[in-house]
Amino acid sequence: MSNKRIVKVGNVEIGSGKVSIQSMTNTKTTDIDATINQILQLEKAGCELVRSSVPGEESAIALKEIIKNIHIPMIADIHFSHKLALMSADAGVNKIRINPGNIGGVDKAKYLADYLKERNIALRIGVNGGSLDSKYKSMPLAKAMCESALEYVSVLEKCNFYDIVISAKSSNVKTMIETYRLLDKACDYPLHLGVTEAGIYHTGLVKSAVGIGSLLCDGIGDTIRVSLSDDPVKEVEAAKDILKACDKYNKPYCEIISCPTCARTNIKVKELAEQVEEMCKDIPKAIKVAVMGCVVNGIGESQGANLGVAGGKDKSAIFVDGEYVCNVNNEEILPVLKKYILEYQSKN
Numbered sequence: 195m196s197n198k199r200i201v202k203v204g205n206v207e208i209g210s211g212k213v214s215i216q217s218m219t220n221t222k223t224t225d226i227d228a229t230i231n232q233i234l235q236l237e238k239a240g241c242e243l244v245r246s247s248v249p250g251e252e253s254a255i256a257l258k259e260i261i262k263n264i265h266i267p268m269i270a271d272i273h274f275s276h277k278l279a280l281m282s283a284d285a286g287v288n289k290i291r292i293n294p295g296n297i298g299g300v301d302k303a304k305y306l307a308d309y310l311k312e313r314n315i316a317l318r319i320g321v322n323g324g325s326l327d328s329k330y331k332s333m334p335l336a337k338a339m340c341e342s343a344l345e346y347v348s349v350l351e352k353c354n355f356y357d358i359v360i361s362a363k364s365s366n367v368k369t370m371i372e373t374y375r376l377l378d379k380a381c382d383y384p385l386h387l388g389v390t391e392a393g394i395y396h397t398g399l400v401k402s403a404v405g406i407g408s409l410l411c412d413g414i415g416d417t418i419r420v421s422l423s424d425d426p427v428k429e430v431e432a433a434k435d436i437l438k439a440c441d442k443y444n445k446p447y448c449e450i451i452s453c454p455t456c457a458r459t460n461i462k463v464k465e466l467a468e469q470v471e472e473m474c475k476d477i478p479k480a481i482k483v484a485v486m487g488c489v490v491n492g493i494g495e496s497q498g499a500n501l502g503v504a505g506g507k508d509k510s511a512i513f514v515d516g517e518y519v520c521n522v523n524n525e526e527i528l529p530v531l532k533k534y535i536l537e538y539q540s541k542n
């Protein structure tokens with residue numbers, strides 16, 4: 195159970211204990227059809243909140259039509275212009291993300307808070323190490339980002355505005371982790387986690403898994419975005435995998451484990467594990483399936499798996515709940531394993 199405030203963003207409750215997945219469109223927001231199409235793809239992949247940049251007035255106007263055609267809450271990403279934030283609010287967004295360091299001063303932030311409060315729109319304070327006020331420059335970066343975020347929180351609280359989510363992303367994983375740990379201790383507002391400018395797919399995935407994953411394992415973080423220089427659908431898939439690895443994914447799913455292979459390996463573990471993963475991707479049950487390269491260690495090393503296969507020279511062993519059940523010709527592993535997985539699914 196989370197001890198955070200709950201901030202409602204459309205039908206998503208941030209801070210409720212369930213970690214929600216976000217992504218961001220990379221189409222031109224003014225290209226309404228392309229943006230809607232991309233959001234629908236993100237929804238299909240499991241995205242629960244989507245953010246779009248609002249670089250100008252035409253984008254803010256376009257949001258209205260986009261929102262009509264999507265099914266998840268929309269967040270407007272605003273820099274430099276509180277007017278665009280107001281226009282996005284009028285278009286019907288559920289949350290606004292601002293970088294308070296470049297929104298035009300405290301008075302404008304206060305005006306925006308009042309405007310959003312009247313319309314039940316949440317606000318994310320997204321602090322960025324690159325745009326901190328000069329008074330924070332002498333502090334260690336993590337402390338500076340935390341203090342800066344809290345300063346803006348106090349401005350909003352003075353306006354009786356509490357529907358606040360905080361992010362303080364850094365492209366340095368250690369700084370990011372340290373900043374969020376400080377924020378978690380210092381306030382009870384929900385935290386949006388992310389490593390910013392994480393890079394292309396592989397690098398970005400590793401950085402995000404380390405940064406977001408470390409915090410999630412400590413119970414810190416209420417919503418996440420994996421930033422990748424890639425298709426945003428991949429961000430959503432990566433976010434799901436990080437949640438799964440941290441036991442934070444909230445839906446039952448079929449997990450595939452496989453051995454790293456060695457000189458004892460008798461079967462094509464990689465190809466088989468990929469085929470089994472594809473075969474099981476829509477099974478909505480918490481089942482763990484093991485694909486192991488040998489019978490010598492396979493069954494023993496896959497403890498915790500509900501069932502699986504351990505490769506033999508010509509025939510492999512199928513096992514269920516740690517017990518051998520039958521041998522199968524190596525060419526027939528996939529259909530036989532499928533039969534046992536489906537049987538296990540229907541019984542459990």
Ligand code: SF4
Pocket residue numbers: 453454455456457458459460486487488489490491492495
């Ligand atoms: S399960 Fe067998 S093949 Fe796979 S790594 Fe272990 S010993 Fe090697």
